[in-house]
Amino acid sequence: MALTPVDSFQLASINFGGYAVRNSTTGIYAYVSGGAMTSADVNQCHGNGVYADTVPINGRTGAVVQVTGTPPVGSALGSMAMVWQTVRYSFDSSKAFPGRAGLYRIVTGSTTADTNELVAPFSWNARFKYYTTMSRSGGVVDDSPKTSSPADLNTVRGLQIYLAAEASDTVPGYSGPKKSPLTTAVFFKNTRIQ
Secondary structure: OEEOOOOHHHHHHOOOOEEEEEOOOOOOEEEEEOOOEEEOOHHHOEEOOEEOOOOOEOOEOOEEEEEOOOOOOOOOOOOOEEEEOOEEEEEEEOOOOOOOEEEEEEEOOOOHHHOEEEEEEEOOOOEEEEEEOOOEEOOEEOOOOEOOOOOOHHHEEEEEEEEEEEOOOOOOOOOOOOEEEEEEEEEOOOOOOO
């Protein structure tokens, strides 16, 4: 695979989770989990008139990599493809503020030393909610977020994040840290209202 130019740190720090290839007929990506990604010799990436090349953009060059695993049905040389890694975000005990919650970013396959506490402190009310595929019933749309993730992740059409932020210390005259709650949401375009 020829990868588009990326930051060298991003490429070096990826924990390969798999790859996806775009079906040349349907245009839909098929995912292959697991396997490995290693660097490849660009001179060995020829076949059927296709040449894996690295195109420089803004002074950065791409990379040619070899991935393991059987390509999905419908794959063709020169098809669009991408590599991916699995990243999980969660609220857990803060390392910086004991007794409080922190927001963590965990990359599957990395060591616990690679687990990053992104921001803290939060109260233990901080949480994620999930918008699932909406359904119309008698003209009414059920669009309330759910507190637990659905069994079928393909039904998730958005996330709501309640960031129950707290000050790191207590201001004189207050009985506890000042709070500043924020709710935000992100919606995906991969699921439509049914």
